[in-house]
Amino acid sequence: MFVMVCLVLVPTYSVRAHVHEALPIPEKKVMKFGKNTLQGLIDDTEAGGTLYLEDRVYRGTFMITKPITIIGQQGTALHSLETVLIISDTEDVTLKNVSIEGKQAMFIEKASRVILEDVHIEQVSGGIYVTESSDLTFERLRVTGEDGHFSEKQHAVAVFKSKHFTANASDIRNVMDGFYLESTYGVTLTNSHVENSRYAMHMMYSDHVRLHDNTLVNNMTGFMVMVAEDIMIERNRVLENHSLNSLGVYAYDLRHVVFRDNELAENMTAMDIQQVKNMRVFNNIFTANGTALQVERSPSLVVEHNEFAGNILTSRTDAEGFTLTSNVYDDYDGRDYDGDGIGDTTYAAANAFGQWMVRKPVYQYFMGSPSVVVLDMMESAEQATGVVDTSPRIATTERHLQFDMKTGQLLISASLIGALWIARRKLG
Template identity: 20%
Template sequence: MVKFLLNGLWLIGVISAPCAFANSTDTDVQNSLNVIFLQQVIDEANAHDTVLLQDQPYIGNAVINKPLTLIGHPCSIIDAQGKGSAITIASSDVRVEQLTILNWGSDQYELNAGILVNDGMSNIVISGNNLTGDGFGIRADNTSHIEIYNNYIIGNKQFFVLDRGDGIYLKRVDDAVIEGNTIKDVRDGIYLESGKNSLIDDNHFSSQQYGIHYMYTEGDEAKNNVAVDVDGGYALMNSKRINLHHNRVDNAATFGVLLNMTNDSDIHANQVDNIVNPQPKMPTGDEGKSMFIYGARDNRIYENHFGHSEIGIYMAMGGEGNKIYRNQFINNQAQVKYVGDTLVEWSHQQQGNYWSGFIGWDNSGDGVSEQAYQPSDHLDRLYWLYPEAHFLLKSPVASLLRWTQQQFSLLPEAGVIDSFPMTSASQPSLIENNRPQSAQQLLSK
């Protein structure tokens, strides 16, 4: 092992040939030449040192127990030998950058992770790393001020999706910044529980349960994220004051955006397309939903694009108390499914939504129809109550009943009504970054 000081930085390792195993996930580090235990490197460094690892393999299961900056190169391979966590951060003021981390354990009860941050730590930066393993990619509990950016995290796609670890798992973590990460083949891309004031920006998710999963959080913001080929895009559960904007979901199975018991949040300028369940359990209502509102109130949902899905918005169990306006519902098989017994107005300050297929008149030329629109009628509600009659949906008798109902402009006693529908679609809000926007682009990285 070579150890020397250069411009105040400790360089520890060997001079080696160009790396031939940088992209391998099954490197036999234990039997490689010039193997070094990462713990030895850490133990020999002083507090606040910057340690530059060399392009070679290291044995993991190391604990950083002092303020330290650990920086690698493309071939700085940290192998945990299939057990425990590859790196455990047990000190505040630690940076871990540009490492390739492999082969940590799969025991989620023991918190096995590529990088595990212990309780009570703060001022942690984890950036530019490549992590491939079975358990959590990055996990932190009871910490604050953690930055996680520009990492590439891959789980084990051979596992059933709910048996995988999450890409990034933060519990009771405040003021987290999670930016520019690509995460695939995990359970949830980013899972946040009981924290506050996080920022999730410009991340890319695929082949997982949910892209972002909030649980009991508040004061968070998520923007410019892309989720493709997932079960669900962005799940907001039992949370409040979430600002979810300028995100994209494409090709999900169950939902694009879920509001479950979440209040006082803003959902705006998101683009959701192609939410179709390839294996629905009919007639139990497993259709793909651009947005699913379940028991959520006092939220503002505006300027979103909901398109080409089985259902535009599905609302049930007390979701009436939300403001829903200036959204675009484009070519969904059913624009709205509402399970409730009250009349719900989906407009705000005389601004409604755009509905493809709706033909109204705009005598004033202000872009708003003078004719109200009811996106789901009595016949739709009948099918929802008795789904076994769904095969009659396109029958001549059903078409006649629907036409007859439309000839009478009686105000419905229950359902969704838009009193100020827009007569033309506005330009969709585009994501503010240049990240790939399709599953093919993501999977080709």
């Protein structure tokens, strides 16, 4: 059984080369200020002290080179035509309750134990740039980029050559990448929302990564994780990445990965997995995607105890294949005569027509035609080629798909076309 979803299908792509995306290092221009300016107030605050800011706009570029806590209030803002805030060669810096607007919001280098809480960055070319730092904690960070194509923007948060970075409850929209991390260790990104960007969470050459309870909506790609080890991705929602060549998750050259309890819905391709070793995908829900799984050169991949519903194609893979076992499929038509919850016949996850349809989107108009039905029956009877699940689970409850307006419009259009076709036959 095929279910049409509101996706424009084009051949998916694979990222073959990964180039360091060097960002321009912000210029550290710091003007001299009097004691009544913010820089003067920072300079006059003793190391380890607390500076309380007023409900006003502070203009200029400001530098922090000592332990300090800076607390704003509603209406406290920092504005600059260059880099707004530089934290350099120091430790124990906390910034709370401020909004930032400028060419570059913040530059952090050679710093440790930096805390940002309730910081709002709005309408800036660049967000937060971090290098050679450790023990950074961002809580309730909000970044709102300018309108326009993501290729003309920079990342909301870019972290290089750093360790122990945590971001929780971030809200990021309209940027190039929500989080770009390179050469990092000990990354935790949780409870965050990233929308309308290129890659919501993009990382490479990073180890010991934890990504959980995030919502990634309407990006080119949700998770882009490459050349990394010890990865845990759980309880995330990756939704509506359905523009041309979009992916819900792209995993390349990874080691020791757990991907569980996630929801992937209405993506062009839910997961594109290449050259991974020791990866387990389980307890996830794949709904209304074009292709649920696209896998290359990953024979140690195990996909088990997931639920697949309303996807045009369950899987595509190369000759090396992967292990598919004990999943629930909405188009499985086998029976469970012994009542053990396992189907008595195998499930073919990839079929010839589905492969052709992904490569040639126009083939979708032949779904349900007599020739396609016969082809599917022949492949089901053969059950000797492609990826098969030898122990498909029988669904115990019926899943009701939550279609959005775009999918609803498609279904209504299909119904109208069907009604017109029936009427024409009767009149003919």
